[in-house]
Amino acid sequence: MEPAITVTNLRKTFRLSAKQRKLERTDARTKTAVDGLTFEVRRGEIYGLLGPNGAGKTTTLRMLAALVKPDEGSVFVEGVSVVDDPMRVRGIIGFLTSELKLEETFSPDYLFDFFSELHHVEPAVRDARKRALFGRFGIDRFAQTKVADLSTGMKQKTSLAVSLVH
Structure with a gap:
């Protein structure tokens, strides 16, 4: 292998x-x-x-x-x-550093969709992946919350989900 x-x-x-x-x-x-x-x-x-x-x-x-x-x-x-x-x-590759800054006026849901589009991820794949990642990291309850209003841990989880979008 x-x-x-x-x-x-x-x-x-x-x-x-x-x-x-x-x-x-x-x-x-x-x-x-x-x-x-x-x-x-x-x-x-x-x-x-x-x-x-x-x-x-x-x-x-x-x-x-x-x-x-x-x-x-x-x-x-x-x-x-x-x-x-x-x-x-x-x-x-999915790459995440501590330097990734998410735009604070957007929600995790919006950011996931935005980065999916940048990576040319098909909508059906995007939606399934979002459900899986948001569920795994507990983001689903905060999907529509502005990044500015998230805890540091939830911001980190959102960053991780966004880095795995593709």
């Missing part, structure tokens, strides 16, 4: 501005965020990236989600290259 995710010799560096060099007390003009990372994740497996702040965990996840292009190495999600076909990978 082919792995769901294959990462081989992944590397990513970033240029440091003068201000960043001063803050980090370094003369180096680049910072290596990820260097030579290799791993596989099988379908159904739970895999964690652990490490201290600055270890490259978020950068790695952004490369897996085709949001940041690696400098070297390869990443395949369901056999699709993140470098060669990033749009297809974005259609396969």
Whole structure:
């Protein structure tokens, strides 16, 4: 069985501005965020990236989600290259960070429909998926409530449901 995710010799560096060099007390003009990372994740497996702040965990996840292009190495999600076909990978993967901000004037119901349309999810599939996800996360009671009026936990659950819309 082919792995769901294959990462081989992944590397990513970033240029440091003068201000960043001063803050980090370094003369180096680049910072290596990820260097030579290799791993596989099988379908159904739970895999964690652990490490201290600055270890490259978020950068790695952004490369897996085709949001940041690696400098070297390869990443395949369901056999699709993140470098060669990033749009297809974005259609396969659900990605949620703590930085996702939902528009506070809209309801979970509206946002789910909006993101479904962005991902070209058929209405019948969207409706079935919404029922399943809203029921699983307990969002159904709050489906018509403005995001601004939701608890932090319910906002997080809504963000998770929206990230799984496709």
